[in-house]
Structures are given as structure tokens and as C-alpha cells.
Amino acid sequence: MSNITHVILSGGVGSRLWPLSRKSNPKQYLNLFKEGSLFGMTVLRNKALCEKVTVVGNCDNYQLSKEVLESQGVAYTDIIEATPRNTAAAIAFAAFAAEPDDILLVTPSDHVIVGEEAYAQAIEQGIEKAREGYIVTFGIQPTRPETGYGYIEFENDRVLSFREKPNQDTAEDFIEQGNFLWNSGMFCFRADTLLQELQQFEPKVYATALAAWQHQKDGKLDEHLSKKIPSISIDYAVMERSKKIRVVATEFEWSDLGSxxxxxxxxxxxxxxxxxxxxxxxxxxxxxxxxxxxxxxxxxxxxxxxxxxxxxxxxxxxxxxxxxxxxxxxxx
Incomplete structure (x- = not known):
């Protein structure tokens, strides 16, 4: 039987929160909140929804992840990137580490989410669609014409288009039209579905990421092989090109605390x-x-x-x- 695995992407440095956020202690590990760090809150939020945890981090911060996970008593798979190659490669590594029919719930490690019940309902919807062979993205109901987020144009659960971070006038148009969601950067899919689409649309990313994965040692990736992987986001590589994309319009409160x-x-x-x-x-x-x-x-x-x-x-x-x-x- 397939597992539901929570994949935590934790390679970012949070440059917009400098000088609090540094390479050696990025924003997701800062204990700024009563509940602790954003990373710790991310782990706890998904603990009851997933059977396994995989963390894709980098050589500068994987020890920080280890400290949080061990303090919470969470067993996990560690994937340590030698050099940043963007989200397409990071997610591919997690998919290579999984069984083909495993459901992967991919989330950043640095978001704030309020509304546990609404969150759990959205994730359950995403898992069901993933089991049907879809690649699911989670859209956030916008509360203002934000220029710092990407947007998803949608109809029912179908994605009509992905839009880059807009200027103020365009963001206001999106809000007025009413069929746009903020792009949360959260995804859900079967491991084999994602890898098939990546291989189709970005064969070089797939092949070079696979080569790096095949030569990993205890989850640590080789730097020389990693540098051969094109640096491209999962949005450009798959989400904006695949015909298998569906969106769950969520009801919980969300912020990426990106500024x-x-x-x-x-x-x-x-x-x-x-x-x-x-x-x-x-x-x-x-x-x-x-x-x-x-x-x-x-x-x-x-x-x-x-x-x-x-x-x-x-x-x-x-x-x-x-x-x-x-x-x-x-x-x-």
C-alpha cells in the first residue's frame, strides 16, 4: 500500500528577511513565534496527515532540520543538496526516494497557516485528486492585490493559467475578476506521475537529477553531478506545461512571511x-x-x-x- 509522505523543501535563505535570516540560520529556523520556528510548525501541521517525512535541504542547514525533527521525535529521510538547483530538482530527488505509487505532499518550510480543519480538508482533497493521477496545486483565496505572489487563474478545479508576480494594476484586476488564487507553492501527486511529466517536459533535468540521486551517499548528493542539473522551478518545468494539473481552492489563512x-x-x-x-x-x-x-x-x-x-x-x-x-x- 502506498504511503503519504510529507516532503519539506527547506533550502531557501529568506533573503527578504535579512538581517534576521542568514545562510547559517534561515528564516524557517528562527524562533520568532510563540509556537517556535516556521519549520517546526510545518512539521507539526502535517504530522497527523502523513505517514512519512522527507526533508530536502542543503549542506548549510540540514543540521538545523535535524535538531527540530529529533526534538519532536519524528523519523525522517534526509536529502542534502550540495548546491541549490531550484525546486524541480529538489522535488525530483524526493520522488526518486519514494515508491512509485507513494503520494507526496510537498510544502515549503517557512509558511504560516491558520485554520487546522480547513487545512486538513484541503490536503485530503489534494490527496484524492493525486490518487486519480493528477498533479495538484493549492491556491489561496487572495485578501488583497498582492504584488509579491504568483497567481493561479482557475475555473472549478481546472487551472487556466499561472501568472507571474503582477504589478499593482494587474493585481487589482485579478482581485476584481474573482477567479484568481495566490500560488502557495504547495503540491500533491503520485511520485511516478510527477517523474513522468518531468521526464517528458524537461528530460535533461530528469536525467541529470537521476544521475545525481543514483550516486548519493546517505542522502548527500554529489556536488559535481549536481552542478550539471539545470536550475529551474517546478512551476516552469511541469506545472505550466502539464495537462494533468488540478487546483484545490483553499479556505485557510496563509502567509509565506516572505517580507x-x-x-x-x-x-x-x-x-x-x-x-x-x-x-x-x-x-x-x-x-x-x-x-x-x-x-x-x-x-x-x-x-x-x-x-x-x-x-x-x-x-x-x-x-x-x-x-x-x-x-x-x-x-x-
Whole structure:
């Protein structure tokens, strides 16, 4: 009988949450919340829904995953990427590690989800469609014209199109039309279904990922073979091309906490303090006063200070990219 395996993708660094998020301690492992880390919350959320766990991480953070999983008493399969090759390869590795008829529930490790019952219902719907041979994506009901997310145009459970992150006017059009969902980056499918579609549409990704997998040692992938894998997302590789795609329109509350604005909104909803002008301080208990500023976020770490207007928080990635270009230790 096939297993339902929770595949956790945990290779990202959360560059838009710098300086809190670093290569050595990405956002999914930060204990920012009463419930602990986003990674830990992801594991707990799916514990009752899946029989097995597979974590696809990288050589910089797999020990952090191990600490969380061992603290929760969860047995798991570890797949350690030697070098980032995007989500198509990461998901292929998990599929290679599974039995052909296993159902894989693929989720990022850094999302906040509120509404356990609605979440469980959505996952159950996805599993049923996956058993029928479909590749399922989970769409989120949009609550605002967000420009930081991709969108799914849909009719019933059929995907009409995937749309890239829109500008403000286009996002507002999507909301007005009413048949667009945010793309959550969560998927569900049989292992063999996904691999068949990947082999059809991206044979080079399939072949090079398989070669890297066949030479893995205790879940650790060879760097030389990994570098031969084209870096491409599962959206481009399969989701936007396959005829087997279905969508589950979910009812739970969701955020990818991909920016300080999203983090601000979530923390505010949990009672985190701000001043009368909506200014927030993260990472410090030092008395901080704001004069003439509104909706400003101050982020403090031992070696960096960030001041950012809430609505400009997507631009934090530019700072990270500049530091990375100059090989700064501030991102390590």
C-alpha cells in the first residue's frame, strides 16, 4: 500500500528577511513565534496527515532540520543538496526516494497557516485528486492585490493559467475578476506521475537529477553531478506545461512571511507591540523612539541594523544581493 509522505523543501535563505535570516540560520529556523520556528510548525501541521517525512535541504542547514525533527521525535529521510538547483530538482530527488505509487505532499518550510480543519480538508482533497493521477496545486483565496505572489487563474478545479508576480494594476484586476488564487507553492501527486511529466517536459533535468540521486551517499548528493542539473522551478518545468494539473481552492489563512511587511502583519495579529504610528522594533528590547515616522520597522542584530518602511520591505532583497555580490560575511 502506498504511503503519504510529507516532503519539506527547506533550502531557501529568506533573503527578504535579512538581517534576521542568514545562510547559517534561515528564516524557517528562527524562533520568532510563540509556537517556535516556521519549520517546526510545518512539521507539526502535517504530522497527523502523513505517514512519512522527507526533508530536502542543503549542506548549510540540514543540521538545523535535524535538531527540530529529533526534538519532536519524528523519523525522517534526509536529502542534502550540495548546491541549490531550484525546486524541480529538489522535488525530483524526493520522488526518486519514494515508491512509485507513494503520494507526496510537498510544502515549503517557512509558511504560516491558520485554520487546522480547513487545512486538513484541503490536503485530503489534494490527496484524492493525486490518487486519480493528477498533479495538484493549492491556491489561496487572495485578501488583497498582492504584488509579491504568483497567481493561479482557475475555473472549478481546472487551472487556466499561472501568472507571474503582477504589478499593482494587474493585481487589482485579478482581485476584481474573482477567479484568481495566490500560488502557495504547495503540491500533491503520485511520485511516478510527477517523474513522468518531468521526464517528458524537461528530460535533461530528469536525467541529470537521476544521475545525481543514483550516486548519493546517505542522502548527500554529489556536488559535481549536481552542478550539471539545470536550475529551474517546478512551476516552469511541469506545472505550466502539464495537462494533468488540478487546483484545490483553499479556505485557510496563509502567509509565506516572505517580507518584513508580511512578518509585521502576522506579528501584529498575535499581539506584538507597535507604537501609535505603527512603528515596530524586532530583535531588541532597547527603548526605541520614532519621530516623524510611520509604519517603520527597525530590525536589530548583533552586527547589523535595518530601517525599512513597511510597504518597501520587498526591496530588502536588494541589500542582501549587494552584500552577496561583495561576499560579505553579513549574510553568512
Amino acid at each position: 518584513f511587511e508580511a512578518l509585521y502583519d502576522y506579528l501584529l495579529s498575535t499581539g506584538y507591540s507597535v507604537d501609535e504610528q505603527g512603528n515596530m522594533v524586532l530583535g531588541s528590547d532597547m527603548y526605541t523612539a520614532f519621530v516623524g515616522l510611520k509604519d517603520t520597522i527597525v530590525v536589530c542584530t548583533d552586527d547589523a541594523l535595518l530601517f525599512v518602511q513597511k510597504e518597501k520591505s520587498q526591496d530588502v532583497k536588494k541589500i542582501y544581493n549587494t552584500l552577496e555580490k561583495h561576499q560579505s560575511k553579513l549574510i553568512d
